[in-house]
Amino acid sequence: MTTQASALTRIETPLTEMLGIRYPIIQAPMFLVSNVDMVVAASEAGAIGTFPALNYRPIEKYVEALKEMKKRTKKPIGLNIIVNKSNTRAKEDLKHALDAGVNLFITSLGSPKEVITEAHKNGAKVVCDVINLEHAKKVQDLGADGVIAVGAGAGGHAGPLSPIVLVNWLKHELDIPVIAAGGIANGATMASMLAVGAAGVSIGTRFIASTEARVEQAYKDAIVNSSPEDIVMTTRISGTPAAVIKTPYVERMGLDLPWYLKFAKDQKTLKKYVVPLIHYLGSKKLEEAATGPSWKTVWSAGQSVGLVEDILSCDQIIKNLVVEYEETLKNLPKVQ
Template sequence: MLKKINTPFTEMMNIDFPIIAAPMFLVSNEELVSQASEAGGIGTFPALNYRPIEKYAEALKKIKSQTKKPIGVNIIVNKSNTRQNDDLKVALDHGVDLFITSLGSPKDVIKEAHKNGAKVFCDVTNLDHALKVQDLGADGVIAVGAGAGGHAGPISPLVLIPWLKTRMQIPIIAAGGISHGSMIAACLALGASGVSIGTRFIASKEAQVDEAYKNAIISSTPEDIVMTTRVSGTPAAVINTPYVQKLGTDLPWAFKVLKENKLTKKYMVPLIHLMGMKSLEEAAMKPTWKTVWTAGQSVGLVEEILTVQEIYKKLISEYDESVKHLSGLGLE
């Protein structure tokens, strides 16, 4: 039996290990979420993985039948997500314990979640945004650093976490580039109360993405990860496949002009998003040469496809070993 790791985050969520299986568009399915929670961490998924909204309610019901432990939902809180209020309500009706907000203001989510005793953690990439959400009443932040899969921040986690720590009173969860237990120990040493891991779980038995995507996670190195604005208009990390190389990593000139223009911006931003999501969906779910696969630099340490529970066990025993190693170094 593995010993618990106690942090302010595990105490707040009543879980054994401060390891979130991060919400991943197209990747986080019911089994991945419930197995992460059953492993003693906390499984989360983006509400928008399920369309239409009825499928989302069904997914929540299924997850709740597979685990009684806490689970989390990610709500994208920018204007292009027209479902956010409904998604929040459905989640609260199903007893979701944790909300992760990204890409906008979490004000309404915090207000409604707190009425139901749920906690809200907000994705941030710098101190300014972190202080804003702290003032709004967020329960914690997820510090998304350089090297992350999805919309990575520009700052090294080595700097980002201690920087946020200087002014934050709420727990900080480290995200970006974590796929080995020694990295969890490092993040806790920096002052984080937990970690949020995405890319590692793409190469899990539970993830229902195409095998070619999982194998690409195993065979890629950190040098294969490039940032592109072609997926959503905001820089996102993808594997530099021949198709990505052919497309280029910048939006075509005309798209950029229309995206910045006051009159056309409101149509272009959702359009770019929609086109990007469609290409991600095609690449993730079936064999195609149009491979746009989201992943972060932690691919470099992913060597095999394991079950979610095996991944948790491996991370925790690696964590244990590195803590022992550090204590062995001691101070004479």
């Protein structure tokens, strides 16, 4: 589809106001998928492009990537930092991002306290991934500028709650903007989230099937060809449930950790060694499948694969979201 959004259109929400962007759309950070081209294209298209710092290793490559993004777009860009102990680069990543003038930080896992304090000194904003009210209230108290409510069906580490319930619930309970994540891939799903009170949407899976994503063609094709029922949760990537496409390789591997790793993970003395090991082994599997031709197909994606029909440029994906959003609003049945 090649619909066009007018260069003058805007959708104003607390999120667009917070960041000074045209559309309330975050191109979500995706391990191994997000790259400089995607971030620049999304931000230039009026959304905000973001990426996980760890997509660029070693750290020199990350500093280079930040520089290149800031050179190629004057629009706001965002960075995802994993703020738990397993990420030994977190402090350095934050410092370089602040020096480069990153505008938005997305934190996942762990406490975002330091990121919030340092980002605010620089005039940057911080939104935190949450899957329940308890964590959402905690980050609100710490001074977060918003939360990303990650619902069931999302790519990555999805929460257990229906996104439509989670967003509407958090909207009533919190004083800061709530951004919806999980299952959004077109204008209709975006409209549904704004209707229940979301200040914006954060979209991952849809952007894997983009021309700019530098992943294997087979991975992009799998996004287009899979149905929501093909998505299964596995603990084999990181120890906590993560969404992947059920390929023959995933089926053979099994969805649960082998008994000896599960046992070791539950032992207090072993946990600190075993969890990083599970992360390392899982990331290697994802990396092999995402970036090289491989029969070991472990492809990370959410249930919205069922709504993705084509591989398009990031710019066109964002234009389509806006045009379809407007069409959805127009076509809603009216009260007579």
